[in-house]
Amino acid sequence: MVEALKIGLLGLGTVGTATAGILLSPESRHPLLKEIEIAKVGVKTLDKRRAVEFADGVLTTDLEAIVTDPDLDIVVELIGGLEPARSLILKAISHQKHVVTANKAVISRYGEEIYRAAAEAGVYVLIEAAVGGGIPIIRPLQQSLSVNRIDSILGIINGTTNFILTKMATEGSDFSEVLTEAQELGYAEADPSADVDGYDAADKITILATLAFGEQVSLEQVSCEGIRQVSAVDIQYAERLGFEIKLLAIAQREQSGLQVRVHPTLVPKEHPLANIDGVNNAILVEGDPIGQVMFYGPGAGGGATASAVVSDLMNIAAMLKVSQAVNPLLKIPQHPRRELVPIQELVTRFYARIICIDRPGVIGNLGTCFGKHKVSLESIVQIDFNNGFAEIVVVTHNVKEENFRQALAEIPHLDAIEQIQIPSVLRVLREK
Numbered sequence: 001m002v003e004a005l006k007i008g009l010l011g012l013g014t015v016g017t018a019t020a021g022i023l024l025s026p027e028s029r030h031p032l033l034k035e036i037e038i039a040k041v042g043v044k045t046l047d048k049r050r051a052v053e054f055a056d057g058v059l060t061t062d063l064e065a066i067v068t069d070p071d072l073d074i075v076v077e078l079i080g081g082l083e084p085a086r087s088l089i090l091k092a093i094s095h096q097k098h099v100v101t102a103n104k105a106v107i108s109r110y111g112e113e114i115y116r117a118a119a120e121a122g123v124y125v126l127i128e129a130a131v132g133g134g135i136p137i138i139r140p141l142q143q144s145l146s147v148n149r150i151d152s153i154l155g156i157i158n159g160t161t162n163f164i165l166t167k168m169a170t171e172g173s174d175f176s177e178v179l180t181e182a183q184e185l186g187y188a189e190a191d192p193s194a195d196v197d198g199y200d201a202a203d204k205i206t207i208l209a210t211l212a213f214g215e216q217v218s219l220e221q222v223s224c225e226g227i228r229q230v231s232a233v234d235i236q237y238a239e240r241l242g243f244e245i246k247l248l249a250i251a252q253r254e255q256s257g258l259q260v261r262v263h264p265t266l267v268p269k270e271h272p273l274a275n276i277d278g279v280n281n282a283i284l285v286e287g288d289p290i291g292q293v294m295f296y297g298p299g300a301g302g303g304a305t306a307s308a309v310v311s312d313l314m315n316i317a318a319m320l321k322v323s324q325a326v327n328p329l330l331k332i333p334q335h336p337r338r339e340l341v342p343i344q345e346l347v348t349r350f351y352a353r354i355i356c357i358d359r360p361g362v363i364g365n366l367g368t369c370f371g372k373h374k375v376s377l378e379s380i381v382q383i384d385f386n387n388g389f390a391e392i393v394v395v396t397h398n399v400k401e402e403n404f405r406q407a408l409a410e411i412p413h414l415d416a417i418e419q420i421q422i423p424s425v426l427r428v429l430r431e432k
């Protein structure tokens with residue numbers, strides 16, 4: 001009889017419960033799942049009602065005892081947050097346990113430390129669930145695509161914000177109502193600001209870029225803007241101009257180095273990322289010689305994420321059958337750290353919505369000011385008029401971010417411009 005691998009599950013929330021659900025019903029799934037046994041489950045509170053039941057003594061609040069338990073082979077960290085998650089992962093590794101985690105916040109900040117410890121201990125740390133939920137993206141970058149030189153990664157990699165933007169666009173829903181719905185569905189982070197302000201997507205693109213570009217990306221250098229400034233009005237105007245607004249995470253090789261950023265972006269309707277709706281994520285990878293490959297599917301939610309967690313467990317189970325040595329294709333290599341190209345040097349297109357008193361010369365003055373700062377306009381249109389105020393929308397061609405910002409700073413000082421407001425400035429997916 002084959003002896004089962006014993007796992008310690010840390011966390012029995014949205015993802016932990018769905019992970020246990022798969023492992024406790026292995027019928028008609030891969031036969032290796034029958035060789036994985038949940039031996040311990042660590043939670044915060046014992047007296048909560050749970051959707052899955054365990055034998056007496058399995059559930060505990062002593063997580064330290066789980067990660068040091070000599071009978072356990074693998075620790076699955078699904079509690080989220082930075083601490084105690086980071087310390088528990090490191091302690092599990094130092095006790096020779098393989099680790100599976102969905103915790104992008106910890107990996108984007110402490111990945112180097114964790115991978116170094118894992119390499120020294122000779123154990124696996126697998127993170128497929130940390131990016132794109134159920135979508136396989138970590139393993140393809142580590143294995144199937146790793147012979148390519150990657151040029152860019154463009155992704156919708158936060159399910160909560162894509163769910164919110166989709167509902168705002170298609171149902172005219174209110175931002176905070178949809179956020180509550182995303183929380184109820186288990187998509188949002190414990191602190192939803194991580195989703196809404198773009199930090200979760202920044203964690204994920206840091207992980208992907210580090211894997212894909214062969215250099216360790218520093219999270220603090222990733223430029224990050226969330227979706228709070230995106231209003232229903234902008235979504236409607238973008239629609240009229242032929243765009244969808246999406247929160248994009250972008251890592252691109254530029255001539256001067258690597259550029260990594262997260263921001264709401266106007267995406268032309270004919271672009272493959274424009275039609276990714278709801279909680280779905282999509283990641284468009286472009287490499288040489290393969291060209292473009294797109295990964296698409298559910299980016300958040302218990303079941304989808306648990307699918308990735310359990311696939312990591314199954315990979316470890318399979319690898320341990322053939323060797324105790326760590327498969328180099330499943331190891332995250334240690335890369336040198338390099339400075340990212342700052343956002344001021346970005347070349348992109350912009351959308352800006354400008355409100356000011358409607359008087360002759362306004363559009364001409366704006367056009368001249370943009371021209372002076374080498375900002376070439378694709379369109380400048382007065383979309384609305386209300387109580388003497390004009391609402392003007394500008395879309396540029398490719399322009400250097402710094403030049404565009406200089407033009408915006410000068411606009412309030414132009415002769416014909418009075419009582420100006422610029423409620424939104426958004427980037428538009430750049431022209432090739």
Ligand SMILES: NC(=O)C1=CN([C@@H]2O[C@H](COP(=O)(O)OP(=O)(O)OC[C@H]3O[C@@H](n4cnc5c(N)ncnc54)[C@H](OP(=O)(O)O)[C@@H]3O)[C@@H](O)[C@H]2O)C=CC1
Pocket residue numbers: 010011012013014015016042043044045046048061063077078079080081083084102103104129130133186187188189190299300301302305
């Ligand atoms: N939800 C999703 O769609 C996705 C989530 N992730 C990641 O998966 C991880 C888990 O997320 P999710 O399942 O949504 O989170 P939940 O908040 O639903 O669950 C967290 C679980 O961890 C337990 N827990 C939290 N802190 C502690 C602690 N200090 N000590 C002991 N137990 C603790 C909680 O215990 P108790 O039940 O007693 O409160 C709960 O069971 C996070 O890293 C998240 O970023 C990744 C992809 C998608």
Ligand SMILES: N[C@@H](CC=O)C(=O)O
Pocket residue numbers: 130132133157158159160161187188189195200299300301
């Ligand atoms: N909060 C995250 C969960 C998955 O990573 C999201 O909405 O994408």
Ligand code: NA
Pocket residue numbers: 128129130131132133134135136137138308
């Ligand atoms: Na994934």
